[in-house]
Amino acid sequence: MADRLDRYRSKRDAGRTPEPVPAEPVPADAPAPRDGDAFVIQEHHARSLHWDLRLERDGVLASWAVPKGLPGDPGTNHLAVRTEDHPMEYLTFHGEIPRGEYGGGTMTLWDQGTYETEKWSDREVKVVLHGARASGRFVLFQTNGKNWMIHRMDPPVHDPLPPLDPMLPAERSRLPRDAGTYAFEFAWGGERVLVPIEGGRTDAARRHPWLRPLAESFGSRTAVLDGEVVTLGGGEVLVCYDLLYDDGRSLVAEPYTARRAALEALHLSAARWQTAPSWPGQAAPVRQAAREQGLPGVLAKRLDSPYEPGPSTAWIFVPSRAAKPPRD
Template sequence: MADKLERYRKKRDPSRTPEPVPETPAEDRGGAAFVIQEHHARSLHWDLRLERDGVLASWAVPKGLPADPGTNHLAVHTEDHPMEYLTFHGEIPKGEYGGGTMTVWDTGTYETEKWSDREVKFVLHGRRASGRFVLFRTRGENWMIHRMDAPVRDPFPDVRPMLPAERARPPKDAAAYAFEFAWGGRRLLVAVDGGRTTAAREHPWLRPLAESFGSRTAVLDGEVVTLGGAEILVCYDLLYDEGRSLVDEPFTGRRAALEALELAGTRWQTAPSWPGEAGPVRRAAREQGLPGVVAKRLDSRYEPGTSRSWLFIPS
């Protein structure tokens, strides 16, 4: 009988990597477990592994599982992995095969609908991943993965930025607004999907931000400003999160969702926001040499273009 783990062992030195390197494959128990691992290696990807004949048949999926049937994702067939990999997580040393951080993104069981050398149809039953998928071979080790069912998922919002109307003085009903600094930077909407963002084409320093989202989908609204000689993304709104559009949510709901992301890095941060604090925020903006403040109605939805729900008040 062929050794299904021969390729796996040849690629790894058990004295250098914490990965399991068993001498022989496990006995086939006829199980149907799966694991998806988030792998921050040379490039971020997800490893899909399906139990089959005592090993884990494996595919590297650069953008993760497709969220809807309208998009297929590349899935590169890799060597079979040992059953012990179902629970493996940790740091594979730099310079070793697959070097980088690996975490368990999801695990569970699956049902096989078809399994051949060119096509694998299956149904996942996990906490984060569920539904019907098919893997189909295209060329060599390159396969594609297609979602066969349609989950409830809002489309990415295709909107123009919401802009404040200018006003000389703060609104009298200050308690109905949140007050933020007007940064005077360049507006930027950042769509993140599959750990990547097209905004990184112009701003490569945003790649680590996108990777930090893992498989989470999001659309951030903010500005690129220069602080301390470096460009920084200051985020102040969230328009889309985990398959759900937030543009019709009130500002307070969007703000709470943004703060829950806990965005804090050397090149990105969440902009501070102070409900009802018109005077102190305006004075602080003036002292810091900022153009002014933006007052945002707490109950306002996100409206593309200029809106009276957001007010720019000069310093």
């Protein structure tokens, strides 16, 4: 008797994985049961991060692996790879699949809910999702074999990503007199870099591959970090000091204080990345510390300033040491 879960069973050993492996088959030639309307999306940290979209259909869960997650903008389609049907028990599954087993890695429940079917064929599936995090009309369409695409049919749900041009400080020889209106940070003298993160990936990893784990740690959260790659303790480290975009919301129009609070809330602290320290109002002590540590200078950032791509007088670079007067 043919079993709708034959492919699923063939890839798993019930004695080695905590995944549900039902004892009873789901007959492929039996009359299809009344279709339910449940769906689940699981965040799957396997060999590569992806999200598994599963839709209840004919007594099983029709499944797609979506490497970048569901698109938030109808202008961008995302790859969706058709995988084997999964058992209904997978609607609530989460846990650790042992390394070396098929799909080995951590699986968490990203969203659950119900859906409506507008169209279902062998090459096109059109649904309306009703979940806490995923909602709206989507269409999945086959492009080549197991490769499908998923397209959002509703208007965008997020702010567009900001232009990826850094804010640049003006150079001055003296610290600002109204120090209480500024935050003071070290000027690190490293490589300035903007790090856009989407779908657990970042283009910045092309130049700095060690940033891939940072991007993956964000999961489905979209962000744009501003900072510098500096050498600390003999290795490259990303020092982050601004946040331009966070979880679907552009922050470039927000004041420095709001962006800084959002950055600190990310708790970026690891061997290869960290949040740069910042000291509101502490002009002279920060400059002295920069001088003692051999850093090129300090940055004074107005507390009320938005993020302005390109040169801006709202940020001021002051060298650690005053320039020597010319000799007669």
